[in-house]
Amino acid sequence: MSVPQPPEPIPGARLLFSLDPAVSHLNHGSFGAVPIGVQRAQQRLRDEMEANPLRFFTQGLVDRITHTRRHLATALGADPDGTALVANATTGVAVVLQSLGLRPDDEVLTTDHGYGAVDLSIRRECHRTGAVTRTVRVPLAATDEELVEVIRAALRPGRTRLLVVDQLTSATARLFPVAAIVGVAREHGVPVLVDAAHAPGMLPTPVDSIGADFWVGNLHKWGYAPRGTAVLVVAPWWRERIEPLVVSWEQDTGFPQRVEWQATQDYTAWLAAPAGLFTLRSLGVDRVRAHNAALVAYGQRVLGDALGVAPADLPDPGGPGIAMRIVPLPPGLATTIDAARALRARVAERIATEVAIMAWDGRGWLRLCGQVYNSADEYERLSVRLPPLLALR
Structure with missing residues (x-):
């Protein structure tokens, strides 16, 4: 099964936000990001x-x-x-x-x-x-x-x-x-x-x-x-x-x-x-939804591949337009709320990436989001840097 292709970026969308460019912000779902305007x-x-x-x-x-x-x-x-x-x-x-x-x-x-x-x-x-x-x-x-x-x-x-x-x-x-x-x-x-x-x-x-x-x-x-x-x-x-x-x-x-x-x-x-x-209407509501859903689907797949998760084991949200997806972490990781919070902080500190880590049903899950200020290379970098970090636990 081939990896889905990331969508074309929406021109100028990244410039609408004041986010720190040194950090990959892949967790829009927690606190959002307020456009400069x-x-x-x-x-x-x-x-x-x-x-x-x-x-x-x-x-x-x-x-x-x-x-x-x-x-x-x-x-x-x-x-x-x-x-x-x-x-x-x-x-x-x-x-x-x-x-x-x-x-x-x-x-x-x-x-x-x-x-x-x-x-x-x-x-x-x-x-x-x-x-x-x-x-x-x-x-x-x-x-x-x-x-x-x-x-x-x-x-x-x-x-x-x-x-x-x-x-x-x-x-x-x-x-x-x-x-x-x-x-x-x-x-x-x-x-x-x-x-x-x-x-x-x-x-x-x-x-x-x-x-x-x-x-x-x-x-x-x-x-x-x-x-x-x-x-x-x-x-x-x-x-x-x-x-x-x-x-x-x-x-x-x-x-x-x-x-x-x-x-x-x-x-x-x-x-x-x-x-x-x-701002959302100016970018195009349907365009933003389609972009974000396609981008996070790409991110979920490349990260899943990096962690050895078969495509069939990657949860599908069940509908178009969903800009959040989860990836199962290796067994034994982030199985409690405290452990999940500690791992999230470690990912943020060591690889300058903001993600959500969830403990659910006895297992740890990494939640990714897609937003107009994100790009495919941010998920690709995470897929390279995260597996070594998890191996050092």
Whole structure:
């Protein structure tokens, strides 16, 4: 089987970013990278805020946030009146959890592909309320149909108060058939929260077409927004029950303002977020998605070859446009969170490459991302330098 060819670079795209050229940044999925133009848009807003803080916060800021939210929600295919701006997807999850009113013996159901901080948030809320959390195992190679059936079998109508699933998983870069999962859960009367941290900017699926009770997604990853920009989308029948983590002056206004307004929070990231989407549209949304998916597929293959992983053993995310892929590490490496973090730091320090290292299902995995500022030679260099580093463990 031949190695896929890398895509042609998008002319000038690398120059849009201020990333250190001495480092290969192959982990866009963790914190993103903010284009220079978006950085400048946010800085102009900060300058405005610091020139007259009282005027900035008291004259029209709520309206500006509302206008920004409507722009972002429309771009994502979500109802602006059911969308709230939040700091990140994990914050949105926490808002939902504490608004549910969990009681003793209620159950929150998750999968073993879930994001670690979300799992911690679920655990804390269950501990506080007396509810329980249960995790269902989903094999990495499961088909969409098998995945849906695994979740169907795990639901406990009358006890399962919430199902939390990822749209695109962080640990395994697996695309979940969330619309089908929501349909099955609704048949059983179970609300669904979709953790779509990686969806905005990467996946074309309109939010409203999924039909979830709750959907959270970050724009500061693949949507080129400043960090701290995410949305929580809530179905109409839940909106009156959603409460903020901290009460502030817009509490009596209702959702979404009561969630968005957090007193002296720095709102400039939200207000600059449309500049990120403008950058993405200027490059060409479909062009960027195709480029990133093809580039990371190439990177996965050359690294897999270097580590002796057969092409058939390289996980396929299951759909076009996925800009993240994983490569299994040799047995015994990075099998715990601490070991994974230590290996990631060693790769960054010794070969000047930023990647994600995950411990999942008893094995270590290296996650690669593709972005317009990356080039094929960065993955090729990693494939040359990583095997000797792993041999020195």
